[in-house]
Amino acid sequence: MSEAPLLEINNLTVQFPSVHGWLTVVDQVSLTVWRNEIVCVVGESGSGKSVTVQAAVGLSQAKGARVLNGSVRFQGQELVGMSIRQLNRIRGADIGFIFQEPMSSLNPAYTVGEQIAEVVRRHKGAGRDAAWKRAVEMLDRVGIASAATRVKDYPHQFSGGMRQRVMMAMALACEPKLLIADEPTTALDVTIQARMLELLVEFQRDSHMSVLFITHDLGVVAKIASRVVVMYGAQVVEQAPVVTLFRAPRHPYTAGLLEAMPQVALERGHDPVAIPGVVAQAHAWPRGCRFNPRCTLRQDGPCTTDAIPLTSYGDALSRCVLTGTLTAGLARAEAAP
Amino acid sequence: MTIPALRVENLQVEYTVGKRQLRAVSGVSFEIGAGETLGLVGESGSGKSTTGLALLRLIDPAGGRIYLLDTDVTTLKRRDLRNLRKRMQIVFQDPYSSLNPSMTIGQLLEEPLIIHTDHPTSERRAQVASALQSVGLTPAHAARYPHEFSGGQRQRVAIARAMMVRPELVVLDEPVSALDVSTQSQILNLLRQIQKDSGTAFLFVAHDLAVIRLMSRNVAVMYLGEIVEQGPAARIYDQPAHPYTAALISAVPVPDPARAHMVGEIILRGDLPSPLDPPSGCRFRTRCPFAMPICTEQVPPPTNIAGGGVTACHLHQHGPRLDGQPLGDFLRLGVAP
Amino acid sequence: MSVTTASFIDPAAAPLPPPSSFWSRFRRNPVAMTSLLILIAITLTAIFAPEIAPHNPMRSSLRAVLKSPNAMYWLGTDDLGRDVASRLIFASRLSLIASIQALSIALIIGLPLGLISGYAGGWTDIVITRINDAIMSFPALILAVVIVGLMGPSLTNAMTAIGIVYAPRIMRVVRGSTLSVREEVYIMAARATGCSDTRIIVHHVLPNIVGPLLVQSTVLLGHALLAEAGLSFLGLGAQPPQASWGAMLGQAFPYMAQSPVPTIAAGMIISVTVLCFNLLGDGLRDSVGRVRRAGE
Numbered sequence: 010m011s012e013a014p015l016l017e018i019n020n021l022t023v024q025f026p027s028v029h030g031w032l033t034v035v036d037q038v039s040l041t042v043w044r045n046e047i048v049c050v051v052g053e054s055g056s057g058k059s060v061t062v063q064a065a066v067g068l069s070q071a072k073g074a075r076v077l078n079g080s081v082r083f084q085g086q087e088l089v090g091m092s093i094r095q096l097n098r099i100r101g102a103d104i105g106f107i108f109q110e111p112m113s114s115l116n117p118a119y120t121v122g123e124q125i126a127e128v129v130r131r132h133k134g135a136g137r138d139a140a141w142k143r144a145v146e147m148l149d150r151v152g153i154a155s156a157a158t159r160v161k162d163y164p165h166q167f168s169g170g171m172r173q174r175v176m177m178a179m180a181l182a183c184e185p186k187l188l189i190a191d192e193p194t195t196a197l198d199v200t201i202q203a204r205m206l207e208l209l210v211e212f213q214r215d216s217h218m219s220v221l222f223i224t225h226d227l228g229v230v231a232k233i234a235s236r237v238v239v240m241y242g243a244q245v246v247e248q249a250p251v252v253t254l255f256r257a258p259r260h261p262y263t264a265g266l267l268e269a270m271p272q273v274a275l276e277r278g279h280d281p282v283a284i285p286g287v288v289a290q291a292h293a294w295p296r297g298c299r300f301n302p303r304c305t306l307r308q309d310g311p312c313t314t315d316a317i318p319l320t321s322y323g324d325a326l327s328r329c330v331l332t333g334t335l336t337a338g339l340a341r342a343e344a345a346p
Numbered sequence: 347m348t349i350p351a352l353r354v355e356n357l358q359v360e361y362t363v364g365k366r367q368l369r370a371v372s373g374v375s376f377e378i379g380a381g382e383t384l385g386l387v388g389e390s391g392s393g394k395s396t397t398g399l400a401l402l403r404l405i406d407p408a409g410g411r412i413y414l415l416d417t418d419v420t421t422l423k424r425r426d427l428r429n430l431r432k433r434m435q436i437v438f439q440d441p442y443s444s445l446n447p448s449m450t451i452g453q454l455l456e457e458p459l460i461i462h463t464d465h466p467t468s469e470r471r472a473q474v475a476s477a478l479q480s481v482g483l484t485p486a487h488a489a490r491y492p493h494e495f496s497g498g499q500r501q502r503v504a505i506a507r508a509m510m511v512r513p514e515l516v517v518l519d520e521p522v523s524a525l526d527v528s529t530q531s532q533i534l535n536l537l538r539q540i541q542k543d544s545g546t547a548f549l550f551v552a553h554d555l556a557v558i559r560l561m562s563r564n565v566a567v568m569y570l571g572e573i574v575e576q577g578p579a580a581r582i583y584d585q586p587a588h589p590y591t592a593a594l595i596s597a598v599p600v601p602d603p604a605r606a607h608m609v610g611e612i613i614l615r616g617d618l619p620s621p622l623d624p625p626s627g628c629r630f631r632t633r634c635p636f637a638m639p640i641c642t643e644q645v646p647p648p649t650n651i652a653g654g655g656v657t658a659c660h661l662h663q664h665g666p667r668l669d670g671q672p673l674g675d676f677l678r679l680g681v682a683p
Numbered sequence: 684m685s686v687t688t689a690s691f692i693d694p695a696a697a698p699l700p701p702p703s704s705f706w707s708r709f710r711r712n713p714v715a716m717t718s719l720l721i722l723i724a725i726t727l728t729a730i731f732a733p734e735i736a737p738h739n740p741m742r743s744s745l746r747a748v749l750k751s752p753n754a755m756y757w758l759g760t761d762d763l764g765r766d767v768a769s770r771l772i773f774a775s776r777l778s779l780i781a782s783i784q785a786l787s788i789a790l791i792i793g794l795p796l797g798l799i800s801g802y803a804g805g806w807t808d809i810v811i812t813r814i815n816d817a818i819m820s821f822p823a824l825i826l827a828v829v830i831v832g833l834m835g836p837s838l839t840n841a842m843t844a845i846g847i848v849y850a851p852r853i854m855r856v857v858r859g860s861t862l863s864v865r866e867e868v869y870i871m872a873a874r875a876t877g878c879s880d881t882r883i884i885v886h887h888v889l890p891n892i893v894g895p896l897l898v899q900s901t902v903l904l905g906h907a908l909l910a911e912a913g914l915s916f917l918g919l920g921a922q923p924p925q926a927s928w929g930a931m932l933g934q935a936f937p938y939m940a941q942s943p944v945p946t947i948a949a950g951m952i953i954s955v956t957v958l959c960f961n962l963l964g965d966g967l968r969d970s971v972g973r974v975r976r977a978g979e
Contacts, residue, residue: 028707053526152615168617169390198389198553199597200614206599207613225527228599251603269531270601271556275583280538281531281560287496288526303528402875431877443868448890457886461877507876 105180242299249325385562441500452488498529577655715966788846797857894971905960
């Protein structure tokens with residue numbers, strides 16, 4: 010790949026204050042988004058997936074987080090340490106956002122049309138009429154029926170699924186180069202989610218933008234991602250092209266997540282294979298591999314003493330000392346009787 | 347001829363919205379055999395949770411009959427409800443809000459015994475300890491408060507609490523959808539184990555058909571307050587006879603990138619109509635990809651399906667035929683592996 | 684399926700984060716902590732008054748009338764030649780007991796009414812709330828004066844009156860908190876378990892409104908103290924020879940020109956105590972507010 014990456018996060022470390030002191034919630038995370046691709050960041054609550062992305066664009070700093078080190082380059086520009094003013098010029102224009110809570114992300118006091126038009130005017134310098142037209146056009150494109158009249162409605166007049174599409178219209182109105190979607194479908198019904206994902210992929214194909222999509226649902230990942238980053242315990246534990254990840258997960262955590270899915274259990278005709286134990290927490294990361302207390306393949310010693318480096322295996326990266334010794338297709342090997 | 351653990355006939359539940367009556371559940375009927383699980387699936391707003399609450403008389407039904415073995419639940423006096431609560435229990439979706447934050451785990455588990463039994467304190471304590479063990483916690487946890495536990499652990503407590511007085515039926519209202527992916531299957535397996543040991547019947551309410559399929563023998567699919575399809579879980583999942591069921595199944599993302607984009611995928615357009623103004627004829631017609639003129643005019647009658655169960659869809663009597671068979675028989679074609 | 688059964692024995696179930704407690708947050712609030720310490724000191728002074736007071740507060744000495752502060756009488760003497768410092772120390776007993784008395788009456792009336800009103804809703808709530816609003820629309824002290832006027836002047840009557848006057852404030856806080864707690868899922872869970880209404884109110888609602896109730900009670904203690912001082916100053920509260928801070932202020936006030944120290948001392952101690960109650964209430968509110976979802 011000769012061209013430069015669109016977004017390059019390098020060794021990002023983020024801490025939050027707590028009763029236990031500063032907690033490292035993002036630990037030396039690196040990830041790259043190229044032009045015209047969908048990258049999914051997968052993880053459970055507390056994995057640091059949202060904070061990584063929010064901190065990268067300066068959003069979690071407002072909540073009291075501090076970026077300890079690392080760099081974030083967007084189109085070659087360093088975002089860490091950039092002033093709020095400069096960030097604001099990029100956020101909303103070149104980087105669009107969709108969050109999980111569509112209700113709290115929209116201002117209840119303005120019509121959705123005013124809100125979309127406002128973004129367009131601010132970032133594109135469009136005139137009042139042009140901006141309004143753009144708002145109607147965008148609402149129509151995200152599949153809101155009779156957009157020309159609905160544009161004058163207030164957020165509370167829309168259902169949850171429609172609000173999320175309004176958010177999408179707003180995020181895409183300025184034709185961003187990168188769309189950051191933080192669990193945008195988690196609060197939605199599966200049928201509405203399916204429609205949202207379809208729209209997202211359509212937009213991505215048409216406009217050649219890149220998408221950084223945060224989710225906990227591997228099914229969604231399989232559907233939309235080109236590359237996947239799996240996070241656990243504030244670290245990247247695996248990174249791979251989507252087909253590789255699902256065919257041959259390199260990290261036991263990824264394999265475990267796949268095995269735990271009811272869909273997978275159904276196809277295999279057995280009970281879902283649960284990952285035992287509870288999710289590791291920032292105030293007490295386990296020694297060695299952070300997944301080791303829950304790992305069925307744990308070996309005392311190699312897994313429990315030193316921090317495990319992220320190592321490359323073919324087209325994938327994995328943070329597991331056993332990856333090299335395991336056959337490709339960890340999930341399949343594990344499920345064998 | 348054994349009588350079912352629970353029999354529901356023509357259940358109606360209404361809410362008052364402003365001055366109008368909103369019919370959240372209209373004419374729902376089903377049976378649950380002793381020691382069996384019925385999965386109740388639908389989107390938010392389908393009335394599935396309301397049905398669960400009405401069974402326990404946490405909401406009073408506006409019409410219909412509910413029989414727990416031979417007890418008519420619908421006519422019970424307020425003071426007789428206490429006895430019903432000993433026989434029927436519920437586990438709520440969000441274990442963060444369903445456990446009283448100011449009570450210890452021990453107090454929470456002991457309370458049902460205080461209310462429903464005259465066991466002495468020492469015996470109650472012993473029962474609490476064994477209940478904690480049976481859900482994978484330890485007796486030492488009895489002195490802790492809910493906020494000290496993770497979501498999965500809290501849900502274990504909620505399940506233990508519901509099982510304290512050995513009820514005949516437990517309503518599980520989306521018991522895993524608020525939990526982390528890796529802990530969801532722990533809870534699903536725990537529930538299956540508990541059912542095997544206790545012979546308790548479950549009503550498993552969820553929006554995820556894969557989870558429902560995994561957990562239940564029979565499934566009822568709800569849409570806008572009505573059951574649109576009902577039958578054995580295996581048949582419904584493999585050969586859905588109602589377009590809505592087919593859409594629900596194809597909306598659950600398959601964790602396999604190679605199969606994620608299938609031709610038979612049914613993506614619903616449009617949003618859930620307001621339950622204040624349900625569409626005439628078939629309620630699903632406004633979002634149905636197969637809607638025909640007759641769907642507007644006539645309420646579809648129940649049709650028996652070859653593999654077992656009933657559906658309410660005109661496709662089985664009217665409309666196009668494929669190879670001499672009604673189109674309704676082919677709804678899962680493109681999605682099957 | 685050995686992996687499946689592993690999920691029932693949860694090896695990682697034991698380690699839990701130490702919760703960020705109410706106390707650990709409160710402790711880091713210097714203003715509230717200082718107020719608490721001052722109030723504890725005043726309470727201890729009241730309890731051990733006989734040991735601390737340098738003189739008998741009742742013994743008057745006609746040879747030492749309206750003395751300025753000196754080594755023998757730290758704050759001077761009053762118009763009957765009694766030691767002001769000792770009287771202030773002893774008066775703290777009456778003032779504190781009177782405030783607690785008023786608060787207790789306010790709680791006895793306001794707490795059950797608030798719980799019932801908030802929990803039952805409907806007409807019960809409407810009726811109770813309307814009466815409450817009507818009482819609250821009167822100026823508190825005037826209403827208390829009227830009630831004392833009807834019952835006759837005595838400290839007990841005065842504090843009963845203040846308790847009645849402040850009951851609606853307790854009721855309003857309790858009702859508001861109950862309304863929001865009532866909607867919590869765990870209340871429905873309690874009903875599903877088979878709890879009676881009484882049990883739900885006592886075991887499930889009450890413990891969860893303790894926070895706001897504590898805050899309001901603390902602030903009301905301060906208000907009650909001030910109201911006691913006001914009524915006693917007017918001669919409607921503590922009757923001679925009883926001494927409360929307000930009564931002392933009333934007695935010393937006419938002699939302010941000759942001997943200002945007793946008036947100022949009594950005024951100061953009232954102000955400081957009331958201020959401490961208010962600041963403590965603020966501190967409690969800040970610490971209580973975030974207690975519920977800590978650790979998530």
